[in-house]
Amino acid sequence: MTEAAPLTGAARTREAALDEQRTPLQHAAPPPRKGGLFRGLLRTARPKQWVKNVLVVAAPAAAGRLFSAHVLTQLALVFVLFTACAAAVYLINDARDADADRAHPTKHHRPVATGQVPVPVAYGVGGVLAVLAPAAAAWLTSPFVAALLTAYLGMQLAYCVSLKHVLVVDLVVVTTGFLMRAMIGGLALGIPLSRWFLITTGFGALFMVSAKRYSEAVQMAGKAGATRALLTEYTTGYLRFVWQLAAGVAVLGYCLWALEEGGVPNTSVLPWRQLSMVAFILAVLRYAVFADRGTAGEPEDVVLRDRALAFIGVVWIAMYGLAVANW
Structure with a gap:
């Protein structure tokens, strides 16, 4: 039996990295802030x-x-x-x-x-x-x-x-x-x-939640132990399917809600309720950009920091507000 050759510097570095991956990460609790x-x-x-x-x-x-x-x-x-x-x-x-x-x-x-x-x-x-x-x-x-x-x-x-x-x-x-x-x-x-309100809100929330999980799974790929344990059981393909399905149902639900005739006659100059569908769909498409990149891990940051998404949101609020006010 031949004796194993001593490890070179690069090999020792790789071996140390493998040992660190095999050993659960332990962090001493920092002093109280x-x-x-x-x-x-x-x-x-x-x-x-x-x-x-x-x-x-x-x-x-x-x-x-x-x-x-x-x-x-x-x-x-x-x-x-x-x-x-x-x-x-x-x-x-x-x-x-x-x-x-x-x-x-x-x-x-x-x-x-x-x-x-x-x-x-x-x-x-x-x-x-x-x-x-x-x-x-x-x-x-x-x-x-x-x-x-x-x-x-x-x-x-x-x-x-x-x-x-x-x-x-x-x-x-x-x-x-x-x-x-x-x-x-x-x-x-x-x-x-409204049933359409519940459907739109529910699937809109599922869209953001599953996009968050998808982003976490993409960003933490190969870093077991540094994120939610359950993410190792999901596949990115499955999570992508969930947020795409949820986005589609949310858009469909909103369109049906916007097209639904209310009990009050519409005397607005323009059909603001129906036009708001455009802004809603654009907002979903814009958010999907971040979901697809795997950068939607913090939904509140995406919503508050992306200027284009914020602008679309303001336009949607204005349109829906005009529809509610029947202007």
């Missing part, structure tokens, strides 16, 4: 994600019911209550995943993982918010809003515990969370929800 407990709790509540809760105005806006102080007050209250429920889920999720986050290449900077927010405190604050938000909704709004918030909390906590590890179900749960945001404003104000 300055700013105190309150700032840590606020960071854990993910303020950047609160923009999603603006969807609570979707149903009232579609019905043209945004022009009274009572409506705006109710919607502001619903926004705060939904944000509190989402914050409760984030706090409980981070407390539950603290040990795993400490070994994650990016999540080890989270306040609970670093110790800035103690695990019992995260559980306690999350639990208080999870109880108080539906209770306040039952007292200040309606039982339907309280029931929807309770259902949202139950579904999201089940997602944190187990559903995020189930193929397809994870996509459905996240999509349903967006749909609940769009529904709750209508429930708070007693506005009937």
